[in-house]
Amino acid sequence: MSATHATRPAEPRETTEGPVYTVTGGDWDEVSQFAAERADDEKIIVNMGPQHPSTHGVLRLILEIDGETVTEARCGIGYLHTGIEKNLEYRTWTQGTTFVTRMDYLTPFYNEAAYCLGVEKLLGITEDVPERASVIRVLLMELNRISSHLVALATGGMELGATTVMIYGFRDRELCLDLYELITGLRMNHAFIRPGGLAQDLPPGAIDALREFVKKMRKNLPEYDKLCTANPVFRARLKDVGYLDLAGCLALGATGPILRSAGLPHDLRKSDPYCGYETYDFEVPTTDTCDSLGRFLLRLEEMRQSLRIIEQCIDRLEPGPVMVADKKIAWPAQLALGPDGLGNSLDHIKNIMGTSMEALIHHFKLVTEGFRVPPGQVYTAVESPKGELGVHMVSDGGTRPYRVHFRDPSFTNLQCMAAMCEGGMVADVIVAVASIDPVMGGVDR
Amino acid sequence: MSGEQERPGTGGAAGESHVNGNTSTSTPAPRSQAGEPIAQRRGMFGANNGGDTSGYGGLARTVRMPAGSARPYGGYFDEVADELEGALEEQGLDPEAVIERTVVDRGELTFHIAREHLPAVARTLRDDPALRFELCTGVSGVHNPQDAGRELHAVYHLRSLTHGRLIRLEVSVPESDPHLPSIVSVYPTNDWHERETYDFFGLVFDGHPALTRILMPDDWIGFPQRKDYPLGGIPVEYKGAQIPAPDQRRSYS
Numbered sequence: 019m020s021a022t023h024a025t026r027p028a029e030p031r032e033t034t035e036g037p038v039y040t041v042t043g044g045d046w047d048e049v050s051q052f053a054a055e056r057a058d059d060e061k062i063i064v065n066m067g068p069q070h071p072s073t074h075g076v077l078r079l080i081l082e083i084d085g086e087t088v089t090e091a092r093c094g095i096g097y098l099h100t101g102i103e104k105n106l107e108y109r110t111w112t113q114g115t116t117f118v119t120r121m122d123y124l125t126p127f128y129n130e131a132a133y134c135l136g137v138e139k140l141l142g143i144t145e146d147v148p149e150r151a152s153v154i155r156v157l158l159m160e161l162n163r164i165s166s167h168l169v170a171l172a173t174g175g176m177e178l179g180a181t182t183v184m185i186y187g188f189r190d191r192e193l194c195l196d197l198y199e200l201i202t203g204l205r206m207n208h209a210f211i212r213p214g215g216l217a218q219d220l221p222p223g224a225i226d227a228l229r230e231f232v233k234k235m236r237k238n239l240p241e242y243d244k245l246c247t248a249n250p251v252f253r254a255r256l257k258d259v260g261y262l263d264l265a266g267c268l269a270l271g272a273t274g275p276i277l278r279s280a281g282l283p284h285d286l287r288k289s290d291p292y293c294g295y296e297t298y299d300f301e302v303p304t305t306d307t308c309d310s311l312g313r314f315l316l317r318l319e320e321m322r323q324s325l326r327i328i329e330q331c332i333d334r335l336e337p338g339p340v341m342v343a344d345k346k347i348a349w350p351a352q353l354a355l356g357p358d359g360l361g362n363s364l365d366h367i368k369n370i371m372g373t374s375m376e377a378l379i380h381h382f383k384l385v386t387e388g389f390r391v392p393p394g395q396v397y398t399a400v401e402s403p404k405g406e407l408g409v410h411m412v413s414d415g416g417t418r419p420y421r422v423h424f425r426d427p428s429f430t431n432l433q434c435m436a437a438m439c440e441g442g443m444v445a446d447v448i449v450a451v452a453s454i455d456p457v458m459g460g461v462d463r
Numbered sequence: 464m465s466g467e468q469e470r471p472g473t474g475g476a477a478g479e480s481h482v483n484g485n486t487s488t489s490t491p492a493p494r495s496q497a498g499e500p501i502a503q504r505r506g507m508f509g510a511n512n513g514g515d516t517s518g519y520g521g522l523a524r525t526v527r528m529p530a531g532s533a534r535p536y537g538g539y540f541d542e543v544a545d546e547l548e549g550a551l552e553e554q555g556l557d558p559e560a561v562i563e564r565t566v567v568d569r570g571e572l573t574f575h576i577a578r579e580h581l582p583a584v585a586r587t588l589r590d591d592p593a594l595r596f597e598l599c600t601g602v603s604g605v606h607n608p609q610d611a612g613r614e615l616h617a618v619y620h621l622r623s624l625t626h627g628r629l630i631r632l633e634v635s636v637p638e639s640d641p642h643l644p645s646i647v648s649v650y651p652t653n654d655w656h657e658r659e660t661y662d663f664f665g666l667v668f669d670g671h672p673a674l675t676r677i678l679m680p681d682d683w684i685g686f687p688q689r690k691d692y693p694l695g696g697i698p699v700e701y702k703g704a705q706i707p708a709p710d711q712r713r714s715y716s
Contacts, residue, residue, distance in 0.1 A: 104688055
């Protein structure tokens with residue numbers, strides 16, 4: 019805060035809009051006393067965030083309250099805007115994955131998959147992506163659904179004061195992150211799914227680790243039932259809070275668990291399948307409660323379904339390539355761990371530096387220039403844990419995207435906040451926002 | 464913290480003055496069936512700086528988006544087009560005037576819609592029982608300076624959950640008159656999406672309940688996603704070498 023800081027933090031500061039109180043926590047009594055002293059019938063506007071721990075990152079909630087009732091609720095967003103869509107226009111198509119993975123940082127594989135499916139559709143190579151690459155994509159996406167839902171449950175629980183739920187959720191998410199690290203080398207921001215396939219094949223030991231993970235998760239998931247679903251206090255806090263019915267969902271464009279909690283079994287994995295989802299056996303759970311409890315239960319059930327899909331993926335993994343055969347798209351080298359970190363495999367370097375100058379030129383051109391994508395536009399969408407993650411992509415025939423727009427589900431779903439919260443209690447705003455599960459990296463991009 | 468600063472009460476940053484001053488009367492350039500130009504290429508190898516000693520430096524060609532398609536469009540596209548045209552005729556609208564061009568490319572159907580008819584088309588697509596596009600996934604802007612007289616494009620994707628279909632609507636307007644009707648009254652979800660597109664492209668959605676910036680700061684000047692808006696950045700030193708800003712690096716097209 020600036021040097022003009024009042025001696026008592028809660029003391030009002032006069033502005034043209036009226037007195038402004040800065041609340042830092044623990045001084046609510048003082049603030050209400052000040053407010054009572056100036057008793058007038060004007061409403062109080064509460065700024066929650068953008069750094070409040072209960073607002074899922076840098077989300078600013080502007081609440082007009084009358085006593086404990088929220089009469090109007092608005093969102094202030096944009097605090098995490100990083101210009102990823104603009105930056106993509108200055109990188110090659112392959113480099114784009116490095117950017118998009120950072121959008122919704124809890125669902126990196128979905129961002130990458132949606133982007134790569136778009137590039138592949140523009141290139142017309144959707145059919146050429148090897149089976150093994152698609153299976154591993156599905157596997158990673160379903161792992162990611164579990165880790166994203168776990169964060170939703172964990173932070174949602176923490177915001178209610180149920181810190182045990184938080185500890186459990188992050189404990190199990192750690193199992194997912196360990197797998198990401200094993201498979202991609204990174205816990206977040208993987209850039210592992212690339213246009214045409216994957217950056218790399220699964221490392222040795224991955225299958226065993228995955229089987230072990232499924233076993234552990236099957237053991238751990240019932241704990242959430244015992245801890246939350248069977249807990250009358252937890253249920254009472256979530257039940258009938260954040261109500262949004264089917265008509266409201268469709269009007270506001272809400273997808274994912276919010277839409278399914280209103281009873282519509284809409285899931286792009288079933289209705290508009292990609293990566294071979296139509297061949298997997300799984301169910302799309304729904305509830306008809308339209309509330310936060312329904313969304314909580316759905317996320318739990320979706321994690322069980324994801325485990326089923328992961329098992330099917332492990333069973334159908336056959337040895338084979340993980341990148342399209344077209345040498346004009348696939349980067350020539352497999353990555354390998356060298357003495358100075360991850361880089362091109364020594365065999366490949368030996369080949370291009372020692373024996374094949376053409377291979378060296380080809381490698382250099384492909385990596386520095388990138389490949390060209392025929393002009394046109396496509397829209398591809400995947401069912402992310404939060405809803406429909408859509409990518410609108412335009413190519414001008416060059417080596418860089420002309421325009422990429424992400425329709426992030428968090429952005430659209432967050433619009434429902436006002437409809438869910440107005441008329442409710444201030445404390446229920448937290449529950450409703452947690453049930454939307456917005457991630458500001460995705461909202462602001 | 465910036466929250467301490469007081470905003471000027473009048474608002475209305477420079478560079479946005481055209482928002483309220485709807486004085487421009489320029490109309491979009493006439494639409495042909497050929498695909499709109501999107502890039503001009505010179506030479507053979509895509510390099511845009513440095514000398515071209517290959518002898519191909521004089522080559523020039525125009526890159527165009529996919530051209531308009533003729534019937535049959537294939538799949539459910541014909542059915543959607545028939546129903547839409549029929550429903551428009553029932554409302555006394557001439558489908559030829561409303562739908563400027565229909566493009567089928569890469570298994571996707573695009574209707575290029577004249578801007579004044581967008582709300583009617585959206586309402587028809589949402590409400591007609593044979594169409595039922597209940598879900599709009601928002602609007603995406605595209606700035607294409609090559610498309611003279613229609614530089615700014617607004618692209619909508621509509622999804623029918625009833626029929627399991629997906630279509631695209633595209634509306635293009637001139638940069639000198641970046642107005643098009645809002646469809647928030649038809650799809651309330653477009654509230655934030657239209658604000659975002661206004662924020663980044665300066666497309667003005669007439670009839671939007673509160674068209675303000677959403678991701679950029681309120682007093683930002685300019686529209687960052689336009690092609691003439693620089694990316695920015697500074698050169699950085701890495702291992703002793705100067706690495707230019709991303710938009711200054713050598714690139715190929």
